Amino acid sequence: MTNVLIAGGAGFLGSHLLDRLLRRKDIARLIVIDNLWTGLRNNLAHINDPRVDIQQVDAERVDSVTTFDEIYHLASPASPPWYMAEPLRTVSANVLGTLRLLAALKPHGRFCFTSTSEVYGDPLVSPQPESYRGSVDCTGPRASYDESKRCAEAILFEARRTQGVRIKVVRLFNVFGPRTRPDDGRAVSNFITQGLRGSPITVYGAGSQTRSWGYVDDVVDALERFFWLEESEFPGPLNIGNDREVPVVEVAHYVRRHFPRSQIQHLDPVPQDPTNRRPDLTLARRHLPGWECKISYEEGVDRTIRWFRNTVSNLHSPKSLDAK
Amino acid sequence: MTNVLIAGGAGFLGSHLLDRLLRRKDIARLIVIDNLWTGLRNNLAHINDPRVDIQQVDAERVDSVTTFDEIYHLASPASPPWYMAEPLRTVSANVLGTLRLLAALKPHGRFCFTSTSEVYGDPLVSPQPESYRGSVDCTGPRASYDESKRCAEAILFEARRTQGVRIKVVRLFNVFGPRTRPDDGRAVSNFITQGLRGSPITVYGAGSQTRSWGYVDDVVDALERFFWLEESEFPGPLNIGNDREVPVVEVAHYVRRHFPRSQIQHLDPVPQDPTNRRPDLTLARRHLPGWECKISYEEGVDRTIRWFRNTVSNLHSPKSLDAK
Numbered sequence: 001m002t003n004v005l006i007a008g009g010a011g012f013l014g015s016h017l018l019d020r021l022l023r024r025k026d027i028a029r030l031i032v033i034d035n036l037w038t039g040l041r042n043n044l045a046h047i048n049d050p051r052v053d054i055q056q057v058d059a060e061r062v063d064s065v066t067t068f069d070e071i072y073h074l075a076s077p078a079s080p081p082w083y084m085a086e087p088l089r090t091v092s093a094n095v096l097g098t099l100r101l102l103a104a105l106k107p108h109g110r111f112c113f114t115s116t117s118e119v120y121g122d123p124l125v126s127p128q129p130e131s132y133r134g135s136v137d138c139t140g141p142r143a144s145y146d147e148s149k150r151c152a153e154a155i156l157f158e159a160r161r162t163q164g165v166r167i168k169v170v171r172l173f174n175v176f177g178p179r180t181r182p183d184d185g186r187a188v189s190n191f192i193t194q195g196l197r198g199s200p201i202t203v204y205g206a207g208s209q210t211r212s213w214g215y216v217d218d219v220v221d222a223l224e225r226f227f228w229l230e231e232s233e234f235p236g237p238l239n240i241g242n243d244r245e246v247p248v249v250e251v252a253h254y255v256r257r258h259f260p261r262s263q264i265q266h267l268d269p270v271p272q273d274p275t276n277r278r279p280d281l282t283l284a285r286r287h288l289p290g291w292e293c294k295i296s297y298e299e300g301v302d303r304t305i306r307w308f309r310n311t312v313s314n315l316h317s318p319k320s321l322d323a324k
Numbered sequence: 325m326t327n328v329l330i331a332g333g334a335g336f337l338g339s340h341l342l343d344r345l346l347r348r349k350d351i352a353r354l355i356v357i358d359n360l361w362t363g364l365r366n367n368l369a370h371i372n373d374p375r376v377d378i379q380q381v382d383a384e385r386v387d388s389v390t391t392f393d394e395i396y397h398l399a400s401p402a403s404p405p406w407y408m409a410e411p412l413r414t415v416s417a418n419v420l421g422t423l424r425l426l427a428a429l430k431p432h433g434r435f436c437f438t439s440t441s442e443v444y445g446d447p448l449v450s451p452q453p454e455s456y457r458g459s460v461d462c463t464g465p466r467a468s469y470d471e472s473k474r475c476a477e478a479i480l481f482e483a484r485r486t487q488g489v490r491i492k493v494v495r496l497f498n499v500f501g502p503r504t505r506p507d508d509g510r511a512v513s514n515f516i517t518q519g520l521r522g523s524p525i526t527v528y529g530a531g532s533q534t535r536s537w538g539y540v541d542d543v544v545d546a547l548e549r550f551f552w553l554e555e556s557e558f559p560g561p562l563n564i565g566n567d568r569e570v571p572v573v574e575v576a577h578y579v580r581r582h583f584p585r586s587q588i589q590h591l592d593p594v595p596q597d598p599t600n601r602r603p604d605l606t607l608a609r610r611h612l613p614g615w616e617c618k619i620s621y622e623e624g625v626d627r628t629i630r631w632f633r634n635t636v637s638n639l640h641s642p643k644s645l646d647a648k
Contacts, residue, residue, distance in 0.1 A: 087482035088423060095419045095475060099412060119462060135457045136474075138443060139493075139561060141485065143478035150460075151419060151475040154467035158411035161465065169463075237463060 001028030005068045007059040007101060008075030010039030012179045016216050017072060020224045022049050033057050038077045043179050059097030067106045073098060073113045080142065081185040087144030094148035098155050110166045112227045115153050115237060117173040118146045122274040129280035130237045140272045153237060160235055168227050173241025173279045177216030177300060178307035187248050188301060192308050195259030205269030207249025210276045214241040215300035218293040225288050234287055239279035242293035254298060258305055325352035329392045331383040331425060332399030334363030336503045337438065340540055341396060344548045346373050357381050362401045367503050383421030391430045397422060397437045404466065405509040411468030418472035422479050434490045436551045439477050439561060441497040442470045446598040453604035454561045464596050477561060484559055492551050497565025497603045501540030501624060502631035511572050512625060516632050519583030529593030531573025534600045538565040539624035542617040549612050558611055563603035566617035578622060582629055
């Protein structure tokens with residue numbers, strides 16, 4: 001039987017991945033760690049499984065006595081206002097977190113890591129294949145996240161090269177959906193919470209910067225297949241996301257249709273906001289045949305709005321709502 | 325009076341910087357830490373100064389009770405065979421080392437860091453200005469060094485942005501000279517030790533890959549000015565090196581003139597060996613007016629050969645001599 005640890009399991013993506021892990025019968029014990037920095041206890045409220053043990057602890061301070069057959073490291077903030085506010089802690093979660101969790105992996109265990117399209121920075125090629133080395137300013141305002149994800153990838157590929165550690169690394173492109181924090185600060189959830197409050201929907205600059213919006217269910221389908229369903233030792237990195245590229249302002253207008261009281265308001269551009277982001281999915285199609293993001297951003301936004309309406313009661317407090 | 329810590333002070337570059345620090349009268353106490361992974365106790369054998377306290381400890385495990393007015397973080401292997409053999413330890417030295425040492429800096433203290441031209445990877449522009457974002461494969465065999473230096477830069481610039489920490493970051497281009505380990509593994513010292521042993525002088529591939537060879541005295545002149553002599557708060561990153569670009573095979577032939585018994589031998593190319601490397605020194609000229617690398621690589625090689633002849637007695641053991 002399999003012992004599993006998931007770090008960041010109370011987060012937006014982590015909690016969805018946890019739900020998929022719990023479908024497996026071969027798992028005997030599942031340790032969920034989360035320091036509740038950006039994760040939410042509420043994201044685990046529905047969990048009722050005797051195999052699960054939830055512990056509030058930093059990934060980089062996890063007890064190193066117990067070891068695991070599989071480790072999933074999703075413990076990192078992923079939204080700019082959060083990582084920009086605590087950049088050193090962000091580096092620590094990704095880099096020290098990876099080192100520490102690696103030490104808790106059993107021999108022949110598998111280490112799965114969610115990296116990010118941010119490793120490509122403000123890309124000079126489009127779409128971005130995994131071989132593209134990126135354009136990241138390592139001294140810039142997004143560097144704590146971008147560089148610590150890059151460095152965590154480096155650690156894992158070096159652990160594979162020098163110690164034969166089995167790794168699985170994905171690079172995720174702008175995932176959105178239910179269980180995002182209302183004060184997450186990224187575009188889709190920002191627009192929705194602004195709409196729900198009747199506030200202006202704020203777009204940075206002209207909003208012509210593009211993103212590829214992947215609905216969480218589609219993304220977690222891919223993670224489940226890549227991390228454990230497919231019998232492959234391909235380590236990645238593997239781009240996962242929607243390859244339909246949509247300008248931010250278009251999403252704002254789409255969200256606004258649900259909230260006619262809200263006006264679109266343009267704010268100053270964010271420094272070093274990437275101009276474009278779109279995955280080259282050639283490798284994903286090879287390793288996950290038949291998989292694609294089936295849910296359009298429009299349908300995904302509709303679902304996310306329904307979830308926010310049903311779930312989030314208090315949308316008035318956090319000031320970071322206006323950041324992105 | 326000033327309390328100073330230098331991490332990696334028994335290393336090739338660290339010990340030269342230490343000599344310069346000891347010229348200062350304002351320093352009351354100087355803690356030298358080095359884990360002697362790539363540093364050598366011999367590099368400190370000439371130190372006889374009551375202000376100096378030498379401690380054998382990892383940078384990332386330094387005592388955090390004492391705090392310092394100035395911290396110099398040079399604790400990292402810098403040669404591919406060394407960092408490729410222990411990549412996770414390399415990441416730890418740079419990333420955890422930086423986080424740990426930052427915690428030991430006094431408020432308003434100054435943190436000086438030696439980054440590297442490796443942050444540019446295999447550059448697609450030449451010469452490389454500091455604004456060039458680089459071309460590093462974060463999953464490649466050099467990633468532990470390249471990415472952990474990039475990540476350490478990110479930490480420092482974020483510490484500056486969010487906490488106002490005073491930082492000074494240089495990016496060094498292929499420094500060479502006396503006190504390099506005989507088994508360092510990089511081109512110049514490799515060629516010299518091979519020549520001294522009468523072995524073939526080994527060049528990887530055709531040797532057309534270029535480097536900019538900076539003699540250590542010139543480089544330490546720049547460090548001294550940038551780190552403490554000039555009254556500037558410019559944080560860097562600042563390229564420091566020689567902007568004369570020389571193919572590796574040319575250096576091999578130059579060294580061989582001193583060792584006619586040795587033949588040039590071409591080995592297989594090293595994976596992801598950068599094809600070129602040359603600093604754009606525009607910023608260095610602005611911030612360090614009058615400074616340049618005055619010593620040609622030929623003169624530097626001659627001096628280094630003299631030092632190796634006088635100092636290194638046993639050149640026969642380390643197998644890593646044949647790596648680069």
